[in-house]
Amino acid sequence: MNTTPLLEIKNLKKSYGALSVTDDVSLTVEKGEIHALIGPNGAGKTTLVGQLSGLVPSDSGRIYFEGKDITGLTTAERAQLGLGRSFQITSVFPTLSALENVALVVRAHAGLGFHFWKAAHRYEAAQKKASEWLAKVGLAQAGDGPCAELAHGELRQLELAMALAANPQLLVLDEPMAGLGPTESQQMVQLLAELKQHYGVLLIEHDMDAVFSLADRISVLVSGRVVFSGSVDEVRESEVVQRAYLGDNDE
Secondary structure, rough: OOOOEEHHHHHEEEOOOOOEEEEEEEEEOOOOEEEEEEOOOOHHHHHHHHHHOOOOOOOEEEEEOOEEOOOOHHHHHHHOEEEEEEEOOOOOOOOOOOOHHHHHHHHHHOOOOOOOOOOOHHHHHHHHHHHHHHHHOOOOOOOOHHHOOOOOHHHHHHHHHHHHHHHEEEEEEEEEOOOHHHHHHHHHHHHHHHHHOOEEEEEOOHHHHHHHHHEEEEEEEOEEEEEEEOOHHHHHHHHHHHHHHHOOOOO
């Protein structure tokens, strides 16, 4: 039986001058589980996500993906291995439609890029696949208008579709509930519960109702350090976690 974690973070550190933002962070994400990372503002969650995706270089520590050391790989190389990320702030092409945004990801992952002279049927296949991903996240009726016309919740759904279109094995989701209304949040929770059957998920989220309903394990990050890891019940009962949420600093 293969016991290698899908993602393993070992002693990851990042400082800016005298400010230590992530401080000796270690955690794992297994295949088919949702591991939630929670913590007050200023805990270092966004920096850690940047380190995982390759956007923020680490000062020390290692990152392993399916047992392979990816610490020195670029963002694109990590994505090719199967590490997918959605961002806290939506990052789509606002002048393109939802379908066009997702189709670009499908084409890039298939190696088509922007070579428009290649066979038209391959682009039609990419469009079809993009439509399937949009339907998966609840955006089948997104329309042909530019993404700038979509509501915030729809943009969050679109970004998740784009992450899925890259055919990841691990999803790093940075506050997918941010800005969603109650109905949209419930829809996102249902979708993430379904996705867990096929992907490992590292979920960074402030919505504790969503975290408690979705997570298999939870790690609590405070001032750049993991101060507690455990099951949902263990986190609920932890005095360390309760104290962590008494204060709220800006990140």
